[in-house]
Amino acid sequence: MPVPLAIAAGAVAGVATLGGVVGLTVWAVRKTAAASRASSSTSTPTRGSTMASPSAQPKPMNAMSLLQPRFRSVLEAVLGDLRAQGFQPKVFETVRSAERQRWLYENTKSTLTPELGKHGEGLAADVIDGRPHPTRPGQIIGWGTWNTRSDATPGDDVAKRMADDFFQAFGRAAVARGLTWGGNWASFKDFPHVELDVDPGVA
Numbered sequence: 001m002p003v004p005l006a007i008a009a010g011a012v013a014g015v016a017t018l019g020g021v022v023g024l025t026v027w028a029v030r031k032t033a034a035a036s037r038a039s040s041s042t043s044t045p046t047r048g049s050t051m052a053s054p055s056a057q058p059k060p061m062n063a064m065s066l067l068q069p070r071f072r073s074v075l076e077a078v079l080g081d082l083r084a085q086g087f088q089p090k091v092f093e094t095v096r097s098a099e100r101q102r103w104l105y106e107n108t109k110s111t112l113t114p115e116l117g118k119h120g121e122g123l124a125a126d127v128i129d130g131r132p133h134p135t136r137p138g139q140i141i142g143w144g145t146w147n148t149r150s151d152a153t154p155g156d157d158v159a160k161r162m163a164d165d166f167f168q169a170f171g172r173a174a175v176a177r178g179l180t181w182g183g184n185w186a187s188f189k190d191f192p193h194v195e196l197d198v199d200p201g202v203a
């Protein structure tokens with residue numbers, strides 16, 4: 001059924017973050033939001049919308065060298081654990097700039113805060129499944145959310161199950177080495193996310 005474009009843009013932004021697939025879908029959201037603003041200067045349904053930057057999404061940084069040394073060494077050990085099990089972990093993001101955090105907050109809305117948090121301190125990383133997608137040449141499994149696409153195939157269901165296995169193994173290895181795993185969070189399960197709690201009790 002037809003819906004006002006501004007509402008459609010908000011709905012897309014909400015859905016885009018449900019599976020933790022911000023990195024994959026955010027471009028589509030960005031385009032929709034831009035179209036919405038172009039069509040109506042008064043479409044400001046939720047937080048952040050009035051401040052939305054017209055700039056493109058700042059690229060994630062994934063260099064391990066940007067991390068604090070103690071967290072980096074633990075994370076490298078976790079990645080080694082996974083490789084020993086036959087996985088191919090891919091570090092998607094390590095340190096996040098304030099500019100990128102602000103962009104993600106303003107353009108995805110539902111799960112991120114304006115504060116930088118552990119990514120800004122070099123104490124968090126997001127790791128995805130770097131194995132090749134079983135039926136999509138040239139693609140990696142990544143977040144495993146291929147099965148939510150409108151053109152999903154049975155191979156995408158296989159990829160989702162492979163990703164589930166990967167993230168469970170990732171969580172086990174991370175927790176075993178003392179990291180906090182986002183997959184254990186109650187309110188929003190962030191399966192690719194791990195962080196080091198340097199001072200428990202202090203956010």
Ligand SMILES: [Zn+2]
Pocket residue numbers: 119124125126190192193194
């Ligand atoms: Zn993260």
